Amino acid sequence: MSGNGGHGATLAEKVLSRASGLDTVVPGQIVEGRVDLAMMHEQGAQTVGPFHDMGATEVWDPERVVIAIDHWVPASTEGAAVLHRILRKFAAEQHLPHFYDVGNHGICHQILAEHGWVVPGDLAVGTDSHTNMLGAMGAVAAGIGPTEMAAVLALGRLWLKVPPTIRVNVHGELGPGVTAKDLVLRLLGEVKTTGATYKSVEYGGPTIDALSMPQRFTICNMTTEMGAKCGMVAPDQTTYDYLAKIAKHPMHPLQPDKDARYERTIDIDVNGMDPMIACPYSPDNVRPLTEVVREHVKVDQAFLGSCTNARIEDMREGAALMRGHKVHAGVRFIVSPASTSIYNQCLQEGIIEVFTEAGAVFTNSSCSACFGGNMGILAPDEVCISSSNRNFPGRMGPKEARIYLVSPAAVVASAINGEISDPREFSS
Amino acid sequence: MKDVIEGRVWTLGDDVDTDQIIGGKYLTIIDPNELKKHVFEIALPEFAKGALAGDIVVAGINFGSGSSREHAPQALRAIGVGAVVADSFARIFFRNAINLGLPTIEAPGVRKLFETGDTARIEMRAGKVANARTGAAVTFPPLPHHLLELLEVGGLVEKVRKELEARAGKATA
Ligand code: SF4
Numbered sequence: 001m002s003g004n005g006g007h008g009a010t011l012a013e014k015v016l017s018r019a020s021g022l023d024t025v026v027p028g029q030i031v032e033g034r035v036d037l038a039m040m041h042e043q044g045a046q047t048v049g050p051f052h053d054m055g056a057t058e059v060w061d062p063e064r065v066v067i068a069i070d071h072w073v074p075a076s077t078e079g080a081a082v083l084h085r086i087l088r089k090f091a092a093e094q095h096l097p098h099f100y101d102v103g104n105h106g107i108c109h110q111i112l113a114e115h116g117w118v119v120p121g122d123l124a125v126g127t128d129s130h131t132n133m134l135g136a137m138g139a140v141a142a143g144i145g146p147t148e149m150a151a152v153l154a155l156g157r158l159w160l161k162v163p164p165t166i167r168v169n170v171h172g173e174l175g176p177g178v179t180a181k182d183l184v185l186r187l188l189g190e191v192k193t194t195g196a197t198y199k200s201v202e203y204g205g206p207t208i209d210a211l212s213m214p215q216r217f218t219i220c221n222m223t224t225e226m227g228a229k230c231g232m233v234a235p236d237q238t239t240y241d242y243l244a245k246i247a248k249h250p251m252h253p254l255q256p257d258k259d260a261r262y263e264r265t266i267d268i269d270v271n272g273m274d275p276m277i278a279c280p281y282s283p284d285n286v287r288p289l290t291e292v293v294r295e296h297v298k299v300d301q302a303f304l305g306s307c308t309n310a311r312i313e314d315m316r317e318g319a320a321l322m323r324g325h326k327v328h329a330g331v332r333f334i335v336s337p338a339s340t341s342i343y344n345q346c347l348q349e350g351i352i353e354v355f356t357e358a359g360a361v362f363t364n365s366s367c368s369a370c371f372g373g374n375m376g377i378l379a380p381d382e383v384c385i386s387s388s389n390r391n392f393p394g395r396m397g398p399k400e401a402r403i404y405l406v407s408p409a410a411v412v413a414s415a416i417n418g419e420i421s422d423p424r425e426f427s428s
Numbered sequence: 429m430k431d432v433i434e435g436r437v438w439t440l441g442d443d444v445d446t447d448q449i450i451g452g453k454y455l456t457i458i459d460p461n462e463l464k465k466h467v468f469e470i471a472l473p474e475f476a477k478g479a480l481a482g483d484i485v486v487a488g489i490n491f492g493s494g495s496s497r498e499h500a501p502q503a504l505r506a507i508g509v510g511a512v513v514a515d516s517f518a519r520i521f522f523r524n525a526i527n528l529g530l531p532t533i534e535a536p537g538v539r540k541l542f543e544t545g546d547t548a549r550i551e552m553r554a555g556k557v558a559n560a561r562t563g564a565a566v567t568f569p570p571l572p573h574h575l576l577e578l579l580e581v582g583g584l585v586e587k588v589r590k591e592l593e594a595r596a597g598k599a600t601a
Contacts, residue, residue, distance in 0.1 A: 030574060046458065046498060054588040072456070078458025129496040129520055145524035146500035151588045159574065193443065195491045198519050227493060227518055282443070371495075373452035392494060394447045399470045 008257020010165035011232050012200035015140040015254055019123040020160075027164040027263070036139075036249065037117050037349035038152050041068045041108040045083040046146035047127070051153055059094045060156035064249075066117050066403065067091055068100040072374050073366040076350035106339025106365050109133040109307045111283060113217060116243050118128050120235035121252025125152060130307050130389065132224045137218035137243070138235035140200070143224070163198055163229045164263035166191070169205035172271035177424035181309055181387070181407040182289075183207070184222040185276035187268065189286030197227035199263065202256060207270055213242040214311045221308045222389050225283040255416060275422060278405035281393045289410060293422050297404070298387045301378060302327075302415035304408050305336035305363075306370040306388035312337075312345050314387065314408040319346075319354040321412040321426055327359035328418030332378045335360050336368035359417070372396040378403075385414040392393035429531060429579040434560075435484040435510040436566040437542050442488035444471045446521065449492065449500040457499070460506035467503040481508025484548045488539040492521020501525035501532075511550055513557055515539050518590065526575055529583030533557065535568035552576070 009024065011015065026143035040047060053184050053373050059065055061313045067087055072080030083100075091099045100111050108126060111117070112134055118124045120138035127149050134141035144158070152158050168187065174180075191201075201223050208216070216233050223231025235240075235253045243251065275289040301352065304310065304318050315337055327333045335355045337343045343365050355362045363383060369376025378384055378401035386396075390402035406414070409423035416426075432535060446597040448471040449552040450463060457463050485504065491514040492500060501524045504512065525532040533550060542548065549558035553576070558565035570576070581587050583598050 030572060042455075043497065050585045053585045055592050056588070077456055081457075082458075083456055127496060129494065131496075143496040145496055145501075145519050145520060145527060147498060147584050148523060151527075151584050154588055155591065193493060194516065194518075197490070197516065227490065229519055248438045370453045372447075373455055388446075390494065392445045392447050394451050394470050397453075399448075 008259040010139065010200065010260040010262065011202050011234050011254060011256040012140055012163055012165055014256065015121055016160060016162050018121055018252060018254065019140070022196050025162045027162050031160055031161045031162060032157050033123045033160050034157050035064070035125055035152050036122035036207065037064050037066065037112070037124040037133065038149065039068065039108055039112055039124070040087070040149060042069055042071050042080065042083045043127040043146050044149065045086040047150040047153060048086055050147045050150035054150060054154050056154035059096065059153045062094060062096045065096050065153065066098045066100070066112060067096060068108045068111040069102070069105060070372065071366065071367045074102050076374050104340055106341070107307045107310070107367055109221070110311070112339040114246070114341060116246030116248045119243055119247045120239060121254050125149070125158065130221050132228065132231045133217050133221040133307060135223070135230045135232040136213060136220040138232060138239060140230045140232070142230050161198065163200040165200045165202050166196055166199060167262040167265045168203050168268065169265065170203065170207035170268045170270060172207055172269045173206055174207065174270055175273065176427055177409060177422070178273055178275050179407040179409065180211055180218045182273065182276040183270060183424065184285050185278055185405065186273065188222065188278065188284045189276070190382040191226045192284045193225055193282060194227050196386060199228050201226060201228045201231045203231065205235050208225050209236065212313070213238060214313045217311070218308055221391040222283070225389060264315060274376045275410055277410070277420070278391055280391055280404070283390060283405060289406065289422055292420050297383060297420040299331055299414050299419060300382040301367045301376065301384040302331055302333045302374060302411050303376060303384060303386040303388060304411045305334065305368045307338060307406045308389040309387035310336060310338035310342070312342050315342065315346050315351050318348070318408045318412045319351040319388045321409055321423060322354050322358050325358060325416045327415050331415050331418050333360035334363060334369050336363045337338055337365045339365050343420060362371040369396060373427055385411050385420060387411045431552050433484070433511045433531060433552065435482045435548060437484050437486050437544060437548050438472065438475055438479060439542050439544045439547045440471055440485065440487040440540065441494060443490045444487055445494035446492060446497050446500045447494055450497060450503055455497060455499060460502045463499055463503040464506040467507065470487065479507050479509070482510045484510050485512045486514070486539060486542045486548065487512070489516045491517050493518035496520045498524045498528070500528050501528050505530050513538050513548065513550065526578055527584040529579055531579055533568060535565045535566050541566065
């Protein structure tokens with residue numbers, strides 16, 4: 001259906017029309033959107049104060065609220081223990097049944113994905129910037145702060161400015177050793193960390209169509225690093241198959257119109273593309289991995305984890321490369337699956353053993369070394385190779401420490417060699 | 429919110445992300461008065477001790493990028509910062525700051541007009557930021573009506589409180 005002043009609507013415009021109950025919306029318009037799903041992690045503890053200060057007494061719909069603690073699990077400091085306690089108390093008082101507590105925990109975005117909490121057409125918000133990951137479901141999924149979340153819990157809606165949309169069309173086939181992570185890094189090198197600020201990024205084209213849901217999650221996840229409000233993939237059979245048994249509420253499989261108006265269209269051909277690496281100190285400081293490999297950068301720590309790349313597919317890929325090799329002397333290799341169910345799957349498939357026998361430390365599922373506040377913190381002059389999404393100064397502790405962002409396979413290759421390496425070296 | 433905000437300026441560069449405003453190790457701190465001791469620890473270490481209520485932060489592009497942590501604007505509000513003006517903002521920081529009632533102004537070109545220690549004069553409705561020392565000024569599109577309103581009532585907590593009270597009033601009437 002076309003209707004936005006003579007042209008069609010983008011996917012984000014379709015979803016926000018639905019959320020706000022309007023026939024059409026245009027970029028720049030401020031709308032009140034009805035929220036389909038609200039997610040909180042530890043930062044949610046800060047919503048409790050404003051929620052009460054607002055005079056709110058009841059959460060608008062306990063069935064649409066998910067709490068998933070992930071940054072400090074189990075609590076590693078007294079401060080974290082207090083945050084967890086505030087959330088548990090709030091959940092009990094408000095009768096919030098969907099609390100993923102210690103033992104059933106995982107990184108909040110992965111919990112939303114693997115339990116089907118966000119479905120096509122949804123407006124989802126979370127107290128974490130990488131909530132964008134869930135846009136892979138064909139939803140508008142955005143990060144908000146805790147005061148705003150308090151208003152969402154009280155009212156079930158929030159104000160939104162309809163974003164303009166950047167369309168990204170991807171063609172070609174990803175070669176061996178080249179992953180969705182490399183694709184999104186390449187895009188970041190082009191769009192830069194401010195290129196999509198306040199905007200929606202809509203991914204499509206034959207390469208995206210061929211990606212699995214986990215790969216789409218990785219791409220939408222790092223849309224956050226472009227400054228975007230949301231990153232989205234229109235739902236298709238891959239989406240419906242993924243959600244078939246787990247969807248928690250009815251889907252509204254909206255599609256962008258053929259004559260949708262995009263602020264900008266980016267065409268990318270991935271044929272012959274090399275693996276990519278984001279160098280310190282910004283996720284958009286992207287170079288072909290082969291270039292950096294030639295500089296023989298020694299690594300002190302390797303991290304396979306985070307909401308970007310710690311799903312079972314990433315773990316399998318990493319273990320396949322690890323098998324028959326040892327972690328290089330002098331490298332601390334931390335492997336942290338994104339959820340308890342992925343942990344259990346790793347256990348069943350013998351993946352944990354592959355890593356631990358090679359000399360890696362396989363941790364419980366959490367954000368782990370990703371954010372410099374829990375474990376895996378670096379010393380100032382150290383280098384970490386990581387499958388996560390950010391390498392700003394201070395991200396893993398001291399501002400001087402250098403973080404390089406790559407695919408899971410490149411993390412493992414570097415852990416084996418003790419310096420930044422190309423995973424394709426191991427494929428023959 | 430005052431229509432004219434005046435204060436002493438602290439300048440920062442481009443891309444000051446939330447890790448540089450409040451580091452990950454402080455995220456378990458809830459008390460804003462504790463948080464404010466660590467603000468800009470990486471980007472501008474002398475700020476936390478030297479900043480006074482009413483001071484104005486002037487930054488370059490993409491201020492507040494990175495995480496959704498509200499600790500960042502909270503710490504600034506706890507200090508009593510009068511306004512944050514930048515060439516551009518990352519979206520979650522912008523929302524968080526406005527929701528907390530902290531005047532947040534996107535004025536492209538503003539950063540190069542100021543040095544730390546200058547006095548800035550911001551006219552919210554007219555959309556103008558001027559340097560009192562040099563006289564240089566830039567204009568900006570004033571905030572949309574509903575955001576000015578949000579600042580006017582003192583932030584989102586107050587706004588929702590009024591709405592819930594009105595709703596309860598109707599229910600009992
Ligand atoms: S894994 Fe890292 S990026 Fe993802 S939610 Fe946790 S801290 Fe944030």
